[in-house]
Amino acid sequence: MRNLLTISDLTIEEIGEILREAEYFSKGEIWRPKQQTFAVNMFFEPSTRTKSSFDIAEKKLGLEVIPFDVNFSSITKGESLYDTVKLFEVIGSNIAVIRHSQDRYYDSLVGKVRIPIINGGDGCGQHPTQCLLDLYTIQQEFGGFKDLQVAIIGDISHSRVARSNKDALSKLGANVVFSGPEEWFDKSFLNNGDYVNIDKAIEEADVVMLLRIQNERHQSTSNMSAKEYHQQYGLTLERESRMKRNSIIMHPAPVNRNVEIADELVEADRSRIFKQMENGVFVRMAVLKKILECGGL
Known part of the structure; x- marks a missing residue:
């Protein structure tokens, strides 16, 4: 595996290998590259979870992290993305993690x-490591994916998480449905029957995966208030009471409490939201190891 750009780059076998490696790391497994190795995390969009967990993952693997702040880089002087990445290549970085709005x-x-590239999120495209940590979290809970019912709810058209998870979960045998405001759907990657009413979606799902409203990607502002969105499309306390007994709640975060999910449910017994964040470190360690090993490091 030379790069990780989209979840579609991975075979089912490679996904399984990464999840097994993540499990080893979660149990304290130690791995180090054969030589001094440098990583640079280039985030051109705000990030807390993804950037921080890559920082931690790299340091746990013994990598040296090159500081990068876009606001204090030559990008502000008009330097291209290519020239910036090429700079880090020639001064000795061995791998780059990049998030970009394009x-x-x-x-x-x-x-x-x-140098190898790991996609930390591209615009409305893909977020492969988020998908992998979601898969790892689901596997921990259910042992596999075949015939699981997964409902992805919210701002579908602007969500790289929705695209990545649909691709991977469908490949692994899960049944994926979507719900939320119809004007925020992207019919280019929806099949007939994928869209269901929110109450039906929540009641039938083994996994309820909620998405943040990505206002920064919307061309126009919705007239719907946060309270209205919560009542129409959010996971309210009443809707949660009708979830299947052993179903779980997931969310890629950041979470807008009392918008896509009731405040009381963020850390409820069936919520795996903070578990996803914890698993992100182990999954990213596994991805880094696989790519660095491929490069002989």
Whole structure:
């Protein structure tokens, strides 16, 4: 595995290998590269969970993390993404994690730079490591994916999490449905029957995966208030009471409490939201190890 750009890059076997490696790391497994190794995390959009967990994952693996702050970089002087990544390549970075607002930003890099790229999220495109940590969390809970009912609810059209999870979960045998405001759907990746009423989606799901409203990606502001959204499309206390007994709640975060999910449910017994964050470190350690080993490090 040279790069990780989309979840579709991975075979079922490779997904399984990464999840098994994440499990080893969760139990304290130690791995170190064969030589001094440098990583740079280039985040051109705000991030708390993804950036911090990559920082921790890299340091747990013994990598040296090169500081990068876009606001104090030559990007502010007009330097291109390619030239910035090429700089880190030539001064000695061995791997780059990049988040960018442009869909498929990596097309300008692959085949042109020698260092491996991990996609930390591209626009409304993909977020492969978030998907992998979601898969790991689901596997911990249910032991597998075949015939699981997964409901992804919220701002579908702007969500790289929705795209990545649909691709991977469907490949692994789960049944994925979507719900939320119809004007926020992207019919280009929905099949007939994928959209269901929110109450039906929640009542039938083994996994209820909620999504944040991504106002920063909307062309226009919704007239719907936070309270109205919560009542119409959020996981309210009343809706949660009708969930299946052993079903779980997930959310990629950041969470807007009392919008997509009731405040009381964020840390409820069936919530795995903070478990997802914990698992993110182990999954990202597994991805880094796999790519670095592929490069002989």
